[in-house]
Amino acid sequence: MSAPHVLIRIGGEGGEGIISTGDLLSRAASRQGLCIMTYRTYPAEIKGGLAQFQMKLASDPIRSIGLRFQHLMAFNQEALDAFHDGMLKGGTIYYDPAECPDLSKVSGEIERVPIPLTDLAKEKGGSIRGKNMVALGFLSRLASVDLETVAGLVREKFKRKGEKVLDSNLASLNAGYDLGDQTIDGRGVKLTPKSQRGQSIVISGNEATMLGALAAGCKYMAGYPITPASSILEFATRHLPRFGGTVVQAEDEISAMASCIGASFVGKKAMTATSGPGLMLKGELITLASTQELPVVIIDVQRGGPSTGLPTKQEQSDLKFAIYGTAGEAPKIVVAPATVEDCFYLTAKAFSLAEEYQMPVIVLSDTNLAVRTETVPEFDVSRVDVAERLRPTPEQMKDYKRYEDTPTGVSPIIDPGTPGGLHIAPGLEHDEYGTPCYTGVNHTKMNAKRFRKLETLSKRAEEWMADWAPVEGAELCIIGWGSTKGAIQEACQMAAERGIRVSHFHPRIVAPLPEAQIREALSKVKKVIVVEENFTGQFSHFLKAKFKFDPVEVLRSMGVPITPDEVLEEIVKVHETLHPAKPQGASYAHR
Amino acid sequence: MPTAEKLKPNDYKTGREPIWCPGCGDFGALNAFYQALSELEVEPHMLALFSGIGCSSRLPYFVNGYCHHGVHGRALPAAMGAKLSNPELTVVVTGGDGDGFSIGTGHVPHIVRRNPDITYIMLDNEIYGLTKGQIAPTSPVGMTTSSTPLGSLEDPLNPVALLIACNASFVARGFSGDPKGLKDLFVKAISHPGFAFVDVLSPCPTFNMDMTYQSLRPKVSPLPEDHDSSDRVAAFARALEPVVYTGVFYHRRESIPYEKRHASLRAKQVEYGGQPDLAALIRKFR
Structure with missing residues (x-):
């Protein structure tokens, strides 16, 4: 299917160090020159509940993570029962026998390997709190990550907590790694780092977004806590003042937006970050900025809606509100980053657009981009062109x-x-x-x-406005927007391997649309498939109204990112309708 | 712009004529404001004036400065963003009781907690004038209006008591029938380094016959000479009396404006994190 990679899922009780285990492992892998992508789910509840962290490690850049995996490390019974679904054939469950007495729910060709996380942490590290370090050691060995690299990161993390804590954690880490040496054998994955790839960083979309704002010269940020956008506010609080800016945690979403307009009025680059419910509250003030012609950037990290909806889940359902959602007619610009790297460069671009066109710019990020971390080439600040406001002659x-x-x-x-x-x-x-x-x-x-x-x-029709991957002789073109890009790219590649040629058009700017580029994409194919993660086909409606055509809509509102397999399945269906040689494939349903 | 000579009150006029009804209390407040700006020698380009929606929120159109006429109830946070972003500006907010204590009330305690150096002039007519005479948050209970034909069922808010309760660092009340006293209050409020609130009784001759110059004059009285404006409890007690006092109710001498706290935070972050270097910050993610 694709280049060698390893897919690991870690599951346990929130607060057991699941996320930090995943973070440390992925960062160590990246330092060794591997590419990583991670995805995590948080419980919506305040404390407790299940947390899972999934990661993909590969030699080559990763486009999508999918939902399937080969290895599961289960910290407890609930995680074992809840998270083994989606395991690939021939996969392995590693479980802590002290916490997982019952393996009866696991069936099929899945190997089960007991890893005494609790016992080893107690015995070697002197505290059961080192369970996640045992797991980290074990998984490092599994993914062929050097013990020294990961130990270095553990040292950085715990150096401020004192020698005793650090030693205990390192002892647990070593114990896990040694156990891996004895148990793993052929299950280990040997991934070869690619040299010459240049310096990489591991970063989340929300962090990249705020770094992009700093690169653009943002000097004012006001926000109100809201999942999954809060970490942008938190990141701003830690860094923006040092860069000469001001950060305010406002009393509500409306105040945050109003204060950004005030900051912009006196000439500063200003931003706010929110999610769907907050975007709606800001609506009236967004129209004010539009009619006062004041630059302002609004980051909307989309989540499942409507109302409180699915606050920790993935969805692309704020598009219509972002484009049209105002009383009165208020022009604004809407851009949608497709990758974590885009979160940096496109957020910086959003500031330039706001300054240049003197209007609100909405950046439609989403939960998937916000919380996943990814290996990306180190951001190049010199590539950011910083625009300023037009001054009178x-x-x-x-x-x-x-x-x-x-x-x-x-x-x-x-x-x-x-x-x-x-x-x-x-x-x-x-x-x-x-x-x-x-x-x-x-x-x-x-x-x-x-x-x-x-x-x-x-009319600008510039390269940054869209990713356009035309394929010679393709009859199909997929149009997507935002974070579905990686899954679509992989699906197109898988289709090509089956002899189905598919072009892919992925605009970064969704309002105003890059019209000339879309017309060119549409003119070359027989059928267009629009892929988006919402129930009603919001982008498709927008395209249909503008370009008068009849696309096949592939819509998902499952709360998780669409996978390459799902997209491929739809490509095959549409291909078969164009080539009805096989009678059984003559119909397609698009949902 | 270094002014060659002191600007006169008339120099702050824009040439746009106020749209208020004849006899509106807002005229008196506007004239007092022109005089205060002149006395304080505020350069027009250093004045940022914010308002929301309502008759009194039109005031910025008539004042020479950089003015911002925003949406209903959001002038306070907009002004805060401006003050934080350019602390050199003299930032003033004007608006009515509906704008500030109905749709925009939520912002009041929070701007008070932050204490930016902003002056908030509330032109309080105890009625909705622009929308033609509905009940307002400061209207007395039982008042008959177009939205309360059989009398209002709700008790009024007391703006001065509310602001003292929130712990605003400067709280005053004035009367548009006393332009000289009002001008003095504006001068003091603008000079105060922190959030300053001035409640201005400003009669609406068109929609509120219950609060007129004639009806107010006997009720209004300057605060007693022995009133200690540094005593918050005494100030609160005065605010609750049936006498409609004018003057400075409360004035906290120690007042660190929000923008100064932000400046200290910036210095502290540089002290701990070093001079800003974005490339170095990005490298931390290796």
Whole structure:
């Protein structure tokens, strides 16, 4: 199917160190030159509940993690029962016999290997709290990660906790590694690091997002705690002040948005981060920024909705609200990162777009990107082009109009504190000076001016706006957006191996759409498949309205990322409808 | 812009004519505000004026400065974002009782906790004027309005008591029928290094016949000369009396503005984490 890789899942009680075991193992693997991708699920509950961490390790860059795995490390009975589903044939369950008395629910060709996590931690490390270190040692051996690399990370992590704690953890780690030496034999996976790949980092989408904001020169961040966006606020709190900025945990989502507008009004690059329910609360103020023509960046880390919905699960269901979800007609830009790397560069781009076009830019990230970590090439700050606001010419200063009607729609802006540019930023409809004016002629003119900025942008047709992978002779094209990209790419590759050629179009900017590029993609194929993780086909509706065609919709609202296998299955179905030689494959259902 | 000579109150006018009804109390407040700006020699380009929605929230259109007319009830957080981002600016918020104590109440205790150097001028007419005469959060119980034809069923909020209870660092009340006193309060409030609240009784001659210049004059009285404005408990007691006192109820001398706390935090982060270096921060993820 694809290049050599190993898929490991770790499951246990929240608070047992499941996540840190996974983090340390993946970071050690990355330091050794391997590529990793991880995915984790948190219980929605405050304490306790099951936590799982899944990781994929490979020699080559990883596009998607899927839901299947070969190795499960179960810390307790509940995790064993809940998480063994999805194991590949010939997989192995490693379980702690002290915590997992009953293996009766496990059936099929699955090997079961007892790993005495509790006993070894007690015996060698002197504390059962070292269970996760035993597991880490064992799994390191399984994935052929050097003991010294992982021990180095453990030292970094525990150095501040004192020698005693560190020694205990290292003893447990060694015990787990030694046990691996004795038990693993042929089950171990030998992955060869690729040299010459350049320096890599392991990072989550939310961290990458905030780093992108720093690279763009963000100087104000206000947010309100909300899953799964809170870690952006937390990351900002730890770093933005040092970079000369200000971070406020606001009393509510509305206040956060309002204060960003205030910061932007006085000339600072400002952002907020939220999830679906918060985005809705910010709606009125987003229209204010749009009509006042103030730059502001809103990160929306999508989760399962509506309402409180599935707060810790994956879904791409805020698209329509992001594009259309305002009373009145308020132009805004919507971009959607497809990878963790995109979270950095596209967030930085969002700031440039906001400054350049003087309007709100919504970044539609999602739970999958937010919480997964991934090996990515070290971010190159010099690749970020930082845009600034349009300033008036001396000629324009003679009769300064804050909302001057220009050919691009963009008007020169002067920040408070600067002599000569006094003006009002109104929420009321206004003329070019900002003076309230309610005539129909003026309203139509100012609407045209504001929306002209989107036309100016959509005509740019630049490379960053979409990933377009045309395949010569392809009859099918898949259009997706956001974090489904990796699964679609893998599915296209698997289809190619079966002789089905499929092109793939994945816009980074979803509003305004890169029209010319999409028309080109549509013109070359017989059938288009739109893949998205929501129930109603939000992006598909948007495309259909704009381009008048009839795509096959592949929609998932399962709370987990779509897998390459699922996409492949749909490709095959659609291919068969185009080539009905095999009568049994003549129909397709798209959900 | 170094002003060659001191700007006069009229120099703060924009040339846009106020849209208020004849006899509106907001005229008196606006004139007092022009005078206060002139007395304090606030340069117009250093003035950032924020408002929400309502008759009184139109005030920024008539003042020379950088002005922001936002959405209903959100002027306080917008002004806070501005002050934090450019502490050099003189930041003032104006708005009515509906804007501040109905739709926007949620922001009040929090801006008080943070104490940014912002002056909040509330033009309190105890009615919704712009929407033509509905009951307001400061209207007395039993008041007949277009939305309470048989009289209001709700007790009013007491803005001054509320702000003292929240522990605002400067709380005052003025009356638009006393422009001189009002100007003095604005000067003190703007000069106070922290969040300053001025409740201005500002009659609405069109929709509120229960609160007129005539009806207010006998009720209004300056705070007693021996009132100790540093005593929060005394200030609260005065706010609860039936007499409608004007003057500075409470003025906390130790007041560290929010923007200064942020400046200290920045210095502390540099002390612990070193000078900002984004590439170095990225390398930590290796």
